[in-house]
Amino acid sequence: MPKTYLSLDIGKSQTQAWLFAQKDGTWAVQGTASVPSAIEGDGDQFRKSIQKLLSQIEQSHEVRLLDDHGKITNIRRLDGAPASIGMSMSAGKPLRTALIGLSEAYSIAPLRRLVSLFNCEVVLEVNLQENLNATTQLDRLLTSDVELYVIGGGANGGAQKALKTVIDNLRLVYHLIPRAIRPQIVYCGNQELAEYAQSEIEAGLDMHLASNIQTNPGQEDPSLVWKAMLKAFERLRLQQIPGLAEVVSDLRTHVIPSDFSAGRMVRFLERSSGNGKGVLMLRVDADTVSVIAARDQKLDGLCHRLDVNDEVLTAAKALSIQITDMNSFAAYIYNRALFPEYIPATLEDLGIEHSWARVRIREALAALQELDPDFGYNPSLGLVRAYEPIILSGSEMRLALPHQGLMLALDGILPHGITTILQDEQSLLTALGSLAPYDPMLAVQVLDNQVFTNLATIISVGTQTSEGQKVLQIEVNEGEQMPRLYHKIQAGDLKRIETLVNSKTELYLSPQDDSDVGMGLPGLGGWVTVLDSKVGVVVDARGRPLNLPVDEIARAEKLHNWLWELGG
Amino acid sequence: MSKVIIQSGQPVYKQVRLPQPGTVLVRTGQEVEVGDVLAEAVIPREFQVFDIVNHLRIPPNRLEQYLKRLNGEAVKKGDVIAQKPGLITRIFRASQDGKIVSMREGRVTLAMGERKLQVRAPIAGTVVELIPGFGAVIGLTGNLVQGLWSNGLNASGSFTRLEFDFNDPQQREHLPELVDKVVYSGAIITPERFRLIIAGKPAAIVLPSLVPGLIKEALKSPVAVMSLNGFGDQVIDPVSLELLGEMQDHEVFLLSDGKDQPAELVMPGEGGQNSALFDEEVTLGLGSMVRLLGEPYLGSTGRVVELPDQAERFASGLTAKVAVVERHDGELIRVPVTNLLLMEVNPKD
Numbered sequence: 001m002p003k004t005y006l007s008l009d010i011g012k013s014q015t016q017a018w019l020f021a022q023k024d025g026t027w028a029v030q031g032t033a034s035v036p037s038a039i040e041g042d043g044d045q046f047r048k049s050i051q052k053l054l055s056q057i058e059q060s061h062e063v064r065l066l067d068d069h070g071k072i073t074n075i076r077r078l079d080g081a082p083a084s085i086g087m088s089m090s091a092g093k094p095l096r097t098a099l100i101g102l103s104e105a106y107s108i109a110p111l112r113r114l115v116s117l118f119n120c121e122v123v124l125e126v127n128l129q130e131n132l133n134a135t136t137q138l139d140r141l142l143t144s145d146v147e148l149y150v151i152g153g154g155a156n157g158g159a160q161k162a163l164k165t166v167i168d169n170l171r172l173v174y175h176l177i178p179r180a181i182r183p184q185i186v187y188c189g190n191q192e193l194a195e196y197a198q199s200e201i202e203a204g205l206d207m208h209l210a211s212n213i214q215t216n217p218g219q220e221d222p223s224l225v226w227k228a229m230l231k232a233f234e235r236l237r238l239q240q241i242p243g244l245a246e247v248v249s250d251l252r253t254h255v256i257p258s259d260f261s262a263g264r265m266v267r268f269l270e271r272s273s274g275n276g277k278g279v280l281m282l283r284v285d286a287d288t289v290s291v292i293a294a295r296d297q298k299l300d301g302l303c304h305r306l307d308v309n310d311e312v313l314t315a316a317k318a319l320s321i322q323i324t325d326m327n328s329f330a331a332y333i334y335n336r337a338l339f340p341e342y343i344p345a346t347l348e349d350l351g352i353e354h355s356w357a358r359v360r361i362r363e364a365l366a367a368l369q370e371l372d373p374d375f376g377y378n379p380s381l382g383l384v385r386a387y388e389p390i391i392l393s394g395s396e397m398r399l400a401l402p403h404q405g406l407m408l409a410l411d412g413i414l415p416h417g418i419t420t421i422l423q424d425e426q427s428l429l430t431a432l433g434s435l436a437p438y439d440p441m442l443a444v445q446v447l448d449n450q451v452f453t454n455l456a457t458i459i460s461v462g463t464q465t466s467e468g469q470k471v472l473q474i475e476v477n478e479g480e481q482m483p484r485l486y487h488k489i490q491a492g493d494l495k496r497i498e499t500l501v502n503s504k505t506e507l508y509l510s511p512q513d514d515s516d517v518g519m520g521l522p523g524l525g526g527w528v529t530v531l532d533s534k535v536g537v538v539v540d541a542r543g544r545p546l547n548l549p550v551d552e553i554a555r556a557e558k559l560h561n562w563l564w565e566l567g568g
Numbered sequence: 569m570s571k572v573i574i575q576s577g578q579p580v581y582k583q584v585r586l587p588q589p590g591t592v593l594v595r596t597g598q599e600v601e602v603g604d605v606l607a608e609a610v611i612p613r614e615f616q617v618f619d620i621v622n623h624l625r626i627p628p629n630r631l632e633q634y635l636k637r638l639n640g641e642a643v644k645k646g647d648v649i650a651q652k653p654g655l656i657t658r659i660f661r662a663s664q665d666g667k668i669v670s671m672r673e674g675r676v677t678l679a680m681g682e683r684k685l686q687v688r689a690p691i692a693g694t695v696v697e698l699i700p701g702f703g704a705v706i707g708l709t710g711n712l713v714q715g716l717w718s719n720g721l722n723a724s725g726s727f728t729r730l731e732f733d734f735n736d737p738q739q740r741e742h743l744p745e746l747v748d749k750v751v752y753s754g755a756i757i758t759p760e761r762f763r764l765i766i767a768g769k770p771a772a773i774v775l776p777s778l779v780p781g782l783i784k785e786a787l788k789s790p791v792a793v794m795s796l797n798g799f800g801d802q803v804i805d806p807v808s809l810e811l812l813g814e815m816q817d818h819e820v821f822l823l824s825d826g827k828d829q830p831a832e833l834v835m836p837g838e839g840g841q842n843s844a845l846f847d848e849e850v851t852l853g854l855g856s857m858v859r860l861l862g863e864p865y866l867g868s869t870g871r872v873v874e875l876p877d878q879a880e881r882f883a884s885g886l887t888a889k890v891a892v893v894e895r896h897d898g899e900l901i902r903v904p905v906t907n908l909l910l911m912e913v914n915p916k917d
Contacts, residue, residue, distance in 0.1 A: 134617035134675060142615070145587075168672045169617070176669060176679065177611060178589040180702065200672070328863070330780035331800030338716055338798050339570060339861055341906040343888045349862055350884040401885050 001080035004030070004063050005442055007431040008053070008251075009258055010037055010089040012285065013340050013395075017053050018431040019061050019082070020442055027445040031061045032426060039091045043243025047072060050247050072250050085251045086434025090258035090290075090303070094121035095236055098146040100166055102128045102153030107189070110213050110220040111152045113371055114188075116302040117222075117292075118229050119257045120148060128153060128162040138169045147183050147236055149173075150229075151197070152213050154190030163193050171201045181239045182206050184232035188213040188225040208232050223299075230256055259283075261433030263292045263301050265443060266391075268436070270294035273388075277419075278376075280387035281429060282364075282409065284357055284396035286340035289364035293375055293387065300372045304364035308333055316359040319411065321559040322351030323552060343399065354408045357396050361412025380545040382414020386518065390415065391452060393424040402534040403567030406455050414544055416460050417518020418528060422452040454533035457499075459509065461541040462516035467492035471515040471541050477506040489541050494562045497537040504529050507537065535566055569852055571910040572859075573832075574808050578712040580834050581696065582823055584687050585703035594704050596697065600689040602724060602821075607703040612667075613681030618660055621674030624652045628674055639671045649676055690722045691821045691834060711835040713796065713811055717778065720827030721792035725750045725771035727815040727835070734761050746770040750820050750833070752812055754804055759785055766791055772822045774812075774833060777802035777867065792822050794831045797859070802867030805859060806896065807913050850912045852905065858893055859909040860901070869911065870895035 005020045005027075015037045021030040033056035038049035051072050054065040064080035067073040075081045097120040101107025108125055115122065124144040126137060141149075149170060154163055170185060187197045188210040198207055208228035215221045234255050238245040248255055262281055270279040271294075278295030292301035306312060308330075317329050324332075332352045336342055344350040362379065369377040376385025390413065397405045406421060428451050432443040463471045472489040478500055489495055499505045509517050509525040516522040530537055542562075549555045590609025594600060620635070621628050636648050643649065643662040652658040666680035693708035728746070730753040733739050746768030753765070757775055759782050765773055772792035777800050786793040796808060804812075815835045824831040852858070856872045874892035880902065881887045888904035895901060 134619065135615060138615050138617055138677070164673055165675070168670065168675060168677075171672075172615070172670055172677060178609065180588060327780060328800070331866075332863070334780055334783065334799040335861065335866075339907075339909075341570075342861060343882075343886055343904040343906050344884050345862055345882040345886065345888070345904055345907060346864075347883055350886070399886060404885075 001062050001064070004061075004082045005084055005086070005435050005439060006057070006063070006065070006082040007086040007435050008050070008088070008253075009261075009427065009430050009434075010039065010087070010091045010255075011258065012091050012287065013037055015049060015053055015091075016427065016431070017057050018426070018428070019057050019063060020435070020446065021061075021063075026449070027439075027442045028449060029426065029428070029446065029451070031057055033057050033060075037091050039241050039244075041242070043246065046241065046243035047247055072247060075251050084435065084438035085253040086261075086431075086436075086438065087248065087251070087253045087255045088258040088261040088430055088434045089237060089255050090119065092119070092237060092240060094119050094303075095148045095233070096121055096123045096144070096146050097148045097150060098122075098124035098126065098141065098144060100126045100128070100149065100151045100153070100170075101189070102159075102162065104129075106214055106218065107153035110222065111150050111188075113220075113300055114152075114213060114222040114225055114229065115148075115150060116300070116371055117257065117260045117263055118233050119259065119303060126166065128166060134165050134169065137166065138172060141169055141173045142177060147181060148186070148232055149183060150186045150188070152189045154193070154212075155214060155217060156191045156212055158190055160190065160193055163189060164196070167193070167197045167200050174201055174203050174206070181236065184208065184235055186210060186225065186228045186232050188228065206235065226260075230254070230260070233257055256434055258430050259290050259292060259301050259303055261431075262290070262429040263294075263299050264433040264436050265429040265447070266292045266301075267294045267299045268443065269389075269447070271297070275388060277386040277388040279389060279391070280383075281391045281393065281424075282361060282413070283394040283427075283430075284361060284392065284409075285394045286342075286396065287337065289360045290394075291364050291368045293368065293372075295374075295376075295385070295387070298372075298374075300368060300375060302364070302368055302371060304360070304367045306360050306363050308337070312359055312363065316352075316355045318355075318548070318555065319358045319559065320351045320355035321556050321563060322348050323556050324348060324352060340395075350404075353396075354400065354404060357408050358412045361409065365413065382416065382544050384416050386417055386419070387415070388419040389422045389452075390419055391422045391424050391429065392455070393427050393429065397423060398425065401567070402453070402455055404563070406535050406538070407563050407566050410458065410538070410540065411546070414460075414546070415458055415540075416462060416544070417516075418460075419458050420530075420533075421455045421458060423455050424452050426451070428452075454531055456533050456535040457528075457530040457537045459507075459517055459528070459537060459539045460544075461489065461491075461511065461539065462518075462522070463491055463512070463514060463541065463543065465491040465512070465514065467547070471512050472517065472539065473510040474539065475508040475510070477508070479503075487539070489539050491541055491543065492547065493539065493541045494565050495539040495541075496535065496566050497539065499530055499532050499536045502532055504531060505537070506530075538566065569905070569908070569910055571850065571912060572714040572716070573912040574713050574811055575912060575914050576711045576811060576814065577709060577837070577914075580691075580693075580708050580710055580712055580832070582691060582693070582706045583699070583703070584689065584706065585699050586685060586687050586701075588685070589701040590685065592698055592700065592702070592704060594695045594698070596695055598695045599692070600695060600706060601692050602689055604689045605686045606689055606695075606706075608684050608686040610682050610684055612669075612679035613683040614679075615669075616663065616678045616680060618649075618676045618678070619674060620650045620660060620676055624650060624658045624660065626650075626652055626674070631674055635671070635676075637668055639668055642667050643678070649678075690823055691724070692836065708834070708836050710837045711811055711814060713808055713833040715774070715794045715796040715831050715833065716798045717795040718822070718824040718827075718829060718831030719786050719789060719793040720824050720829070721772075721790075722822060722824055723750060723772035723792035724819060724821045727752065727812070727818055727820040727833075729754075729812065729816060730765070734764075743768050750774060750822060754809075756801055757782065762786070762789075774822070776804040787827065792824065792831075794822055794824070794833065797867050800866060805867070805869040805911075807857070807869070807911065850910065852891070852908070852910055857911040857913050858891070859911055860893065860903060861907045861909055862903070865895070865901060865903075868895055870901070872908075873900070875905075 210228035476485040670677035696707035697705040
């Protein structure tokens with residue numbers, strides 16, 4: 001049997017599997033399968049769901065995954081089993097996390113950025129500079145029902161007293177309160193106290209030591225703590241999800257967070273792109289939006305769940321192409337949360353669904369901006385820093401036609417300058433991330449194989465010109481034999497230019513003096529070569545922020561016209 | 569696929585567990601009444617951390633000679649834990665009965681008092697399974713109506729269907745007696761009407777659906793609230809209505825899975841024809857009763873009459889596997905399978 005690798009992702013509603021095999025010496029996706037996730041209930045249900053998934057893969061591909069009775073077994077005992085299996089997980093409640101640090105700027109903020117990739121919900125922050133007395137501090141640590149404690153803070157060789165106090169309190173928290181799930185402790189602070197913390201807390205395998213997240217004053221490197229965080233994440237999930245420990249043991253794998261898995265690949269793409277821009281991934285699912293951004297060798301990400309309230313409902317309704325009364329709009333959103341698998345079958349439902357996705361994307365980007373001020377998102381102006389490509393994935397994108405998915409992403413992100421929008425229809429970034437440590441060439445070769453759908457090239461025109469004024473002239477070169485095409489773009493326009501099938505299209509951009517197309521300066525233009533894409537080249541001269549009519553009917557009509565321009 | 573059970577003579581199981589390990593106080597087969605304690609955990613009520621070195625101004629290397637108690641010792645209120653003699657004697661005494669749980673780096677930590685975490689039976693029944701260290705599963709048989717949303721509160725009381733015309737100004741002052749009752753209303757309940765019902769001090773309010781403007785208020789309400797179908801302006805289906813009719817003037821229990829989570833309405837009764845031992849997993853098939861989840865048919869019910877193999881394209885442009893549903897009025901509707909809620913009902917329904 002050929003050498004294969006298998007990746008599993010246990011999502012909130014679906015558990016997916018991808019089988020990779022070598023074809024003509026190059027790694028490629030050989031097959032995929034999915035089953036509904038079954039993490040609630042007893043371990044038997046979970047095991048059976050994974051068994052069913054593996055059986056689907058085994059039946060249609062040349063690989064052994066189950067024993068002769070169709071059961072999960074020690075994978076090492078099977079001839080023809082994959083060389084390795086990767087496993088990622090986004091299912092399960094976020095880990096209730098406490099951050100403990102010596103200062104807001106140098107330890108708490110870096111810790112927030114660190115844990116946001118690991119499906120954590122920060123329920124307690126203890127800033128040791130606030131000089132809480134030891135009793136109050138202990139009380140907070142005891143009453144916050146924390147599953148993961150992350151201690152940072154202090155330069156190596158720096159002050160130790162406050163850290164020693166909190167370490168002593170953590171020892172009490174760990175040993176005095178009986179728990180169903182043993183909490184995990186990650187220490188990434190002053191290294192001179194690392195051994196002290198380990199011997200004092202006496203948490204055995206529940207204690208995870210890492211290098212100091214603060215490499216120099218004002219400088220952080222979260223990657224130094226990733227290994228410890230992954231261990232803590234896995235130990236918590238193995239305790240929380242019945243049956244997971246046995247499956248992980250039989251498949252000889254490790255379970256990592258899905259966002260972290262995708263983040264590995266986003267980071268790789270950024271490092272290998274060489275265009276000086278960042279790489280952004282947005283996974284838009286029914287209930288959450290994950291944003292992963294790699295830029296300047298830095299990786300940030302979060303999984304954002306938007307709480308429904310009147311303000312966001314009003315904002316979303318204002319972005320709907322359908323006229324709907326507020327009660328029906330709100331009822332749809334609340335009912336949608338009860339049924340994540342729901343498919344919008346009518347145009348009215350689709351209009352609500354997409355306007356809600358736009359707001360969810362905006363709020364997720366704003367949340368990442370709050371986490372990392374260098375990210376480059378402004379709630380009214382959009383994504384002001386350059387990211388290329390921007391990769392879309394998730395169930396919400398799969399539910400949309402290409403031009404619909406592009407439109408909601410464009411309105412949600414509001415990019416500036418020139419960028420490419422891709423769609424990861426098979427969620428391969430997540431699948432590859434968990435396999436990357438086993439065989440880096442696998443990820444490289446699969447990604448080299450143009451596995452993403454090219455949705456569009458976006459050219460955003462930054463201008464202060466009033467609507468209707470010319471901002472850009474575009475000359476399209478479709479080849480020597482073809483006549484040149486010219487497009488005049490006016491402020492307020494959203495224009496689609498089709499690309500040549502299976503070929504490159506050249507465009508010459510001539511912006512007006514005060515129009516910026518992202519080539520360095522306002523008024524500066526030049527040739528741009530774009531690849532074939534599903535929607536084509538989209539020239540967005542609508543301005544930032546979007547200028548939408550106040551009148552609901554006029555606004556819906558304008559939004560509808562924009563969508564129509566992109567494909568109907 | 570999501571499913572709700574709306575059946576009489578239905579086995580009902582309610583898991584009751586502590587958030588942390590403790591002692592289970594019941595045994596398998598034991599009959600329990602509402603409010604019986606099933607499990608408890610005892611934890612210190614509070615802690616006190618005292619920095620002896622700094623507060624008594626003791627040199628750290630001479631700490632041992634001033635400590636009067638050892639780690640792990642029980643102490644009574646007023647007991648001296650550390651004492652520094654001198655012109656003015658400095659003393660650290662236990663402020664309450666408790667135990668010394670830590671002596672490190674010149675700090676003494678006392679655990680004081682005790683707090684019991686208890687979980688109680690929300691409904692009478694038989695303990696059918698123990699969850700070692702955490703709690704138990706209570707089993708009973710009865711009429712069961714599962715709902716999709718609740719505000720997290722459990723309640724019990726006599727079930728009453730509120731026949732009241734909210735639009736009639738003459739009736740406004742004459743709301744029926746609702747005290748401690750589980751009240752069902754099929755009318756559209758606005759926040760104003762909700763407050764009117766709450767003023768009658770019912771034990772719980774059950775609605776076919778909740779208007780979005782009421783969600784915030786329902787979550788804060790001290791009265792248990794349950795929505796059968798979710799949100800919006802939905803009417804109750806005939807099967808649920810009939811079963812609720814059987815509950816009239818009987819004691820029922822509203823058991824919530826938590827805030828913003830599903831709940832179920834249970835009327836304990838005699839064992840029916842169902843038995844959990846022989847239950848088969850109910851799946852969608854021809855003849856299945858379903859509730860439609862999307863507009864314009866939101867909340868209406870019918871039976872599946874066809875399950876085509878081929879996926880179909882809908883008005884939104886999306887393609888999905890479909891079911892053909894015949895509604896009670898005879899209308900045939902093609903709906904994505906994902907937009908159906910399977911209803912497990914008695915065969916006669």
